[in-house]
Amino acid sequence: MRTIVITGGTDGMGAALARHYLRGGDRVAVIGRSRTKFEALIATVSGEDPSAAARAEFIAADLSLVGDARRVVDRLSAGYERIDALALAASFIRQRRHATAEGHEASWALFFLSKYLFVTGLAPLLRAAERPVIVNTAVPGARPDAIDFADPEMTSGFTFKRSNAQQRRANELLGILATGDNPGLSYVTWGPARLVRSGFAGEVGTGMRVTAAVLGTLLGQPSESAVRPIIHLIDAPEPGRAAYRGAAKLALPAGDHDEKDALRLAAAVEAGLSSNG
Ligand SMILES: NC(=O)c1ccc[n+]([C@@H]2O[C@H](COP(=O)([O-])OP(=O)(O)OC[C@H]3O[C@@H](n4cnc5c(N)ncnc54)[C@H](OP(=O)(O)O)[C@@H]3O)[C@@H](O)[C@H]2O)c1
Numbered sequence: 245m246r247t248i249v250i251t252g253g254t255d256g257m258g259a260a261l262a263r264h265y266l267r268g269g270d271r272v273a274v275i276g277r278s279r280t281k282f283e284a285l286i287a288t289v290s291g292e293d294p295s296a297a298a299r300a301e302f303i304a305a306d307l308s309l310v311g312d313a314r315r316v317v318d319r320l321s322a323g324y325e326r327i328d329a330l331a332l333a334a335s336f337i338r339q340r341r342h343a344t345a346e347g348h349e350a351s352w353a354l355f356f357l358s359k360y361l362f363v364t365g366l367a368p369l370l371r372a373a374e375r376p377v378i379v380n381t382a383v384p385g386a387r388p389d390a391i392d393f394a395d396p397e398m399t400s401g402f403t404f405k406r407s408n409a410q411q412r413r414a415n416e417l418l419g420i421l422a423t424g425d426n427p428g429l430s431y432v433t434w435g436p437a438r439l440v441r442s443g444f445a446g447e448v449g450t451g452m453r454v455t456a457a458v459l460g461t462l463l464g465q466p467s468e469s470a471v472r473p474i475i476h477l478i479d480a481p482e483p484g485r486a487a488y489r490g491a492a493k494l495a496l497p498a499g500d501h502d503e504k505d506a507l508r509l510a511a512a513v514e515a516g517l518s519s520n521g
Pocket residue numbers: 251252253254255256257258259275276277278279281305306307308332333334335336354381382383435436438439440441442443444445467
């Protein structure tokens with residue numbers, strides 16, 4: 245029985261993955277904020293397979309909080325001997341800069357710091373799996389210069405576009421750190437081929453909300469079909485880094501400075517974490 249850990253596993257694509265792997269007989273740890281959503285998910289799957297509830301664990305956490313992300317890593321490290329697949333799919337879209345109670349910029353904390361803590365903190369459990377895989381739902385292809393190493397939390401000059409590009413680039417560089425540490429690991433940055441009709445959790449302006457709702461209804465694909473390529477990547481992992489849009493493999497964005505930038509990023513993140521908790 246594999247152990248699959250899914251952040252954002254209570255809704256949207258994360259929940260579609262959780263349902264799939266529970267139906268397939270795997271053990272699934274779901275991380276999110278809403279126990280009610282988790283219980284609804286379990287009720288759906290248990291109707292088909294009563295053993296599902298015993299194979300599922302819910303860990304409530306607000307992953308925009310570093311303290312919560314660390315607590316989840318500790319909980320997983322204490323409770324599991326290995327992790328076969330880690331799917332990073334927690335999402336809460338903020339159009340404006342927002343500081344968390346810990347003082348971190350909320351989007352950077354959720355879309356990158358929590359992933360950094362999971363990928364580095366869970367490395368021993370991933371190393372214990374025969375064919376470990378991380379699928380990070382960060383759309384690949386951001387500009388190589390998208391990170392402001394001097395001010396990754398964007399205390400000045402925050403825009404949604406800059407923040408989004410920066411976390412996407414950082415999540416690509418995170419793959420260099422993860423596979424450098426564990427060459428047997430498959431690390432995939434993945435974005436859907438087209439819009440997905442999912443929860444779209446977030447605090448956004450009316451324009452973005454209406455556009456997402458209209459386009460999602462007209463053109464969006466259901467989460468269940470959107471995650472099919474992710475399921476393939478988890479079930480047949482290939483060691484090393486890769487980038488995908490839907491089922492299409494992309495050339496990995498590669499620059500001369502990637503390795504150096506990955507180390508620079510780790511140093512900036514560690515400095516930010518030690519000064520800010
Ligand atoms: N939908 C699209 O078209 C699209 C396009 C490009 C990329 N993506 C990426 O695909 C991934 C999944 O997106 P989605 O649209 O399926 O998401 P979604 O339906 O909005 O679901 C978001 C999930 O994240 C959890 N979550 C939100 N804030 C959280 C927090 N602070 N701490 C912990 N969990 C939190 C939610 O659970 P709770 O409510 O329980 O907290 C929920 O399970 C994301 O990385 C997103 O950026 C999606």
